[in-house]
Structures are given as C-alpha cells and as structure tokens.
Amino acid sequence: MTPHHPIKAVGLISGGLDSTLAVQIVRDLGVEVYGVYFAMPWGCCDKAKAMEAAERLGIHFVVLQLDEQYLEVVKKPKHGYGSALNPCTDCRVHMFSRARKYMDSVGAQFVFTGEVLGQRPMSQMRERMRIIGQESDLNGLLLRPLCAQLLDPTIPEKEGWVDREKLLGLCGRGRSVQMDLAKKYEIKDYLPPAGGCLLTDKNFARRMKDSFQYGYRNFRETIALKWGRHFRISPEFKAILGRDAEENVSLRAFAHQDDHIFELPDKRGPTLILKGIAPSPEILETCAGLIQRFSRHKDIQEGIEVEYWPVKDESHLAKIQSRMLSEKEITLLQI
Numbered sequence: 001m002t003p004h005h006p007i008k009a010v011g012l013i014s015g016g017l018d019s020t021l022a023v024q025i026v027r028d029l030g031v032e033v034y035g036v037y038f039a040m041p042w043g044c045c046d047k048a049k050a051m052e053a054a055e056r057l058g059i060h061f062v063v064l065q066l067d068e069q070y071l072e073v074v075k076k077p078k079h080g081y082g083s084a085l086n087p088c089t090d091c092r093v094h095m096f097s098r099a100r101k102y103m104d105s106v107g108a109q110f111v112f113t114g115e116v117l118g119q120r121p122m123s124q125m126r127e128r129m130r131i132i133g134q135e136s137d138l139n140g141l142l143l144r145p146l147c148a149q150l151l152d153p154t155i156p157e158k159e160g161w162v163d164r165e166k167l168l169g170l171c172g173r174g175r176s177v178q179m180d181l182a183k184k185y186e187i188k189d190y191l192p193p194a195g196g197c198l199l200t201d202k203n204f205a206r207r208m209k210d211s212f213q214y215g216y217r218n219f220r221e222t223i224a225l226k227w228g229r230h231f232r233i234s235p236e237f238k239a240i241l242g243r244d245a246e247e248n249v250s251l252r253a254f255a256h257q258d259d260h261i262f263e264l265p266d267k268r269g270p271t272l273i274l275k276g277i278a279p280s281p282e283i284l285e286t287c288a289g290l291i292q293r294f295s296r297h298k299d300i301q302e303g304i305e306v307e308y309w310p311v312k313d314e315s316h317l318a319k320i321q322s323r324m325l326s327e328k329e330i331t332l333l334q335i
C-alpha cells in the first residue's frame with residue numbers, strides 16, 4: 001500500500017558520520033526525516049553533535065532517554081555481551097523497538113540507520129542485522145541506506161518509497177567511501193566511529209557488574225558510576241572518592257539520601273560518598289583511611305581526623321579518626 005505523500009521516516013542519529021550520511025541520502029530521496037537521538041543513562045555519544053547535524057540537515061529532531069528499562073537489558077541480555085558489558089544486539093533491539101513506536105506516533109512509514117554490513121562484529125553481521133529487525137518489530141521496515149544494496153530489499157524499496165538504485169552497498173570497516181561522501185556533502189564536524197559507549201569500557205563495566213551483584217537503590221546511582229574511584233568495603237557498603245573537584249561536586253549532587261559524605265576539615269583531599277545503611281565504626285574508619293590515602297596527608301604515618309555527616313541531615317556532623325590502610329588492602333578493596 002502506498003502511503004500519502006510525503007513519505008516520512010525515522011532516522012537514528014548519533015552525531016557520527018555514518019548516521020549523518022544516511023540522513024543525507026534518505027532526505028535527498030525526498031523523504032521527510034525525523035531524527036532520533038538515544039541518550040545513554042550515563043551520557044555517551046555527543047548529543048550536541050547529533051543536534052548540530054540535525055539542524056544542518058534541516059530535519060526534525062528528538063532525544064529519547066534510555067532509562068531503567070534499558071538497564072534491565074544491560075543486566076540480562078538475551079544475545080550476550082561484546083568485549084565488556086556491551087549488549088550490542090539487545091541494545092539495538094531496544095532502541096529500534098522504541099524507534100518503531102516513535103515511527104507510529106509521528107505517522108512515519110519506516111525507520112533507517114547508518115549501519116554498515118560487517119562494520120561491527122556483534123551487531124552488524126548479516127544474521128544479527130536480520131534478528132535485530134525481527135525482534136524490534138521492524139521486519140521489512142528497517143532500511144540501512146549505506147549497505148542496502150547488499151541486503152534483501154525492504155518494504156520502502158519494494159514499494160518505491162525510496163529508489164534502491166540510489167542507496168549504497170558499503171561493507172566492512174573501511175572508511176574511504178564515507179570520507180569521500182563527507183567531502184561531497186561538506187560534512188566536517190562529526191564524532192569518530194563507535195566512540196564513547198561506556199559499556200565497552202572495562203573499568204566502567206566492572207563497576208556496573210558490582211552494582212548488579214550487590215544491588216543499587218535507584219537509577220541515579222548507576223549514572224554516578226562514571227565518576228570517581230570505587231571501593232567495595234563489604235557486601236553492604238561501598239565508598240566512592242572523587243578524583244578532582246568536579247567529580248567531588250558531581251558525586252555529592254548524585255548522592256542518595258541514605259548515604260554519608262566524608263571530607264577533611266581542611267579540604268585538602270577528596271570527597272567520599274559512603275553507600276549503605278548504619279555503618280559500623282570499622283566501616284567509618286576505613287572510609288576515613290581511604291580519604292587519607294588519596295589526600296595531601298597520605299604520607300603522615302598516623303591516623304588523621306575526618307568529618308562525616310548523613311546526606312539527609314548535614315547538621316549531624318561527626319568526626320572519626322582514620323585507620324591507616326596498606327596499599328595491598330586498598331588494592332583488594334578497589335572495584
């Protein structure tokens with residue numbers, strides 16, 4: 001069935017070159033494009049770059065936030081993980097399913113992406129691409145303009161909504177064709193490919209796994225995993241120390257009401273956030289010891305005084321003497 005004109009399509013844009021080229025190609029075929037940017041909970045790709053690209057191309061643009069539901073996908077991916085905690089196939093199914101719903105809500109006819117066949121091992125192999133289309137309820141309605149000529153024709157091509165001859169047949173990790181197209185379309189400012197997904201970062205993945213194992217109280221706690229040094233003191237208690245002034249401020253802003261904050265009276269050390277309810281004196285002394293280790297007082301061979309208070313009542317300020325921690329102990333605690 002041929003829909004009423006103009007043909008509308010939802011394009012996933014990341015701020016990278018491939019998705020920008022895909023929009024350019026589809027838009028040049030006379031399709032009205034609705035750009036969707038998926039914002040990761042802990043902020044990954046560059047939203048500003050995606051927005052700039054959408055503005056330059058003169059398309060509609062919306063940001064869809066990935067939230068608790070996405071976290072469930074990361075926790076138990078049906079198709080497994082990549083090199084770290086990146087569940088790329090499930091991640092795409094989740095995003096594309098939401099794009100499908102957005103497609104219906106704006107009365108668009110199909111969804112497209114800047115994917116290139118064989119460019120990424122986990123999610124852009126032919127069979128995976130087929131599964132992703134199927135599981136996101138977009139079977140036949142998911143167009144990949146950069147490699148469409150290497151894939152089975154989709155409904156937009158069969159119905160003549162877009163001219164298959166004008167789509168591309170790119171394959172693999174090479175970038176030369178994309179670079180030539182960037183010159184042709186005068187696209188200059190774009191993100192490097194596959195940059196910035198924290199789930200592919202092994203340090204971040206370790207902290208996230210620790211949160212999955214020992215629990216977290218709310219979604220905001222997982223956002224704060226990107227800042228600071230993390231220490232698992234016991235199954236119930238975890239300490240996070242800022243690595244600079246900016247992280248100290250961010251950690252304080254994202255602290256939970258049940259957390260405690262630790263600082264040195266002279267402020268010559270990091271802020272520490274203790275997660276866990278009703279800490280014992282031993283836990284408090286360990287936190288104070290961690291602050292000392294990462295402060296300007298790390299070479300003092302005796303305990304120092306550290307202040308702490310509950311987030312929910314800053315007037316309840318108390319003091320504790322730090323316990324000297326050995327390097328081995330610190331290494332064993334670090335997540």
Ligand code: SF4
Pocket residue numbers: 086087088089091092123197198199200
């Ligand atoms: S790299 Fe990250 S954002 Fe990209 S598909 Fe994989 S999990 Fe999703």
